[in-house]
Amino acid sequence: MDIKSLEDRFEAKIAAGESIEPKDWMPEKYRKTHIRQISQHAHSEIVGMLPEGNWITRAPSLRRKVALLAKVQDEAGHGLYLYSAAETLGISRDEMTEQLLSGKAKYSSIFNYPTLTWADIGAIGWLVDGAAIINQVMLTRTSYGPYARAMVRICKEESFHQRQGYEIMLTLCNGTPEQKALAQDALNRWWWPSLMMFGPRDAESPHTEQSMKWKIKRKTNDELRQQFIDITKPQADILGITIPDPDLKWNEERGHYDFGDIDWDEFWQVVNGNGQCNKDRIAAKQKAWDEGAWVRDAAVAHAEKKEQKKQKLSA
């Protein structure tokens, strides 16, 4: 079959809402786009373990410590599923790790902000996992089968994380004035970066059009961002803390909240490596990778020795 008819068949499948599987023919650009997006997603799960892991040893109660450990462990699991999904497209996990460490591959910029207080753990669960879910629920219907299936598993856990984070915030807001102040401070710092998680405005998003056409994405960045704001504002009201946006107002006509301007300069600064923690996050992953090298080598060497012994026995 020539390329043209393969392409036609591929496009027809997408149009019919069928999923694309690893063995199916796909355009090189579709494959590349997926490797980029899935590995970026996996890296986000992995790098995201760092700011949250930062509070495990200092969690304020045993119950919260166990929950946070379990959460960070879930994120490691998400990273694993996603790396496996990306591997079906012909890239290895080691290659992806190297792309992360070299800066060639990106991860979600939100994790380049520091976690400064315990309330940040609540705010991340509530807002960051909350924003992630909105994106990921959409991705459960994405056209590439392994990615969509990974998302189904991941989404269940993310919504648990979101509820857990919100519950931390609720406890703080029902607590002492000091605790409520921690919650407000965390919301102040995490609100705008959370909105930035949906990416640039549609007009400036280089990948949106193609992604929509291939049903990688089914909603635009701006649509998803609006959906997040509409869901989150009433939740902030229940907590009794204020979203740091004086322009945030219900718009009866649109049936949505209006909101103020996002600082896109900050967004691009952080994307381009100048956020507060970009260097620290990569340095931490680089250190783990370098210090783990002898361990990974030992595991390989031991497996080879075992294999040799087995062969000797059967010879």
Added chain:
Amino acid sequence: MKDQSLYEYLLMLGDNSMILGHRLSELCGHGPSLETDIALTNISLDLFGQVRSYFQYAAELKGDEATEDSIAFLRFDRDYRNSIIVEQPNTDFAHVIVRQFLFDSYHVPLLEQLMHSEDETIAAIAAKSIKEAKYHLRFSSEWMKRLGDGTEESHQRTQAALNHLYPYLHELYHESPIEKEMKEQGIGADLSVVKDHSLATINEVIAEATLSIPESEPRMVRGKQGIHSEHMGFILSDLQFMQRAYPNMQW
């Protein structure tokens, strides 16, 4: 308190799990691979689960306003009863694995005995924890073999970790007055039996791992009496930070 000795025995059991769990939790996200990160976090989670069971029971015995958290976070350093080995730092992955393996080799036969404790709550906690501890021992034994019989570098690092940690092992076997009293009441374990089983496991795994047991004398340490290493203050400053900085609050 009527059950002062039982209370202190529970602290001993819980503190070992807590401080080791704390050390493992420091590694989350910083391990050599995602798989080991997940496994070590799992072990940490199991250990903290055990801590909660022990301390909930201890809080019941203590009465007043005691809770699992006041017991975990609001004691002074001298009142922690863990052995020194679990405080030892995550110097490298070899130290993490050797520390875990030595502790697991002791933990499994300890729990096997506690399953038959006259104290029903301890017996129930042990019955639940034994499955976890056996899994931990399998994991750490496998890694002992991988690292010991892997590359030259991994062998050297693991032997160095063993040389450092092995002398601390003996404190776990050394019967303190509280442990003696609990044994005699049929509540606590007989550490001489635990020691035999533990050493048998260690000898077997160390041999397979092509490592050798260091000949050094046991280190003179008294963690069970609350005389800790210099690491302990730093562990507690993390562990207790929130409870100390924001006292009397719900989280």
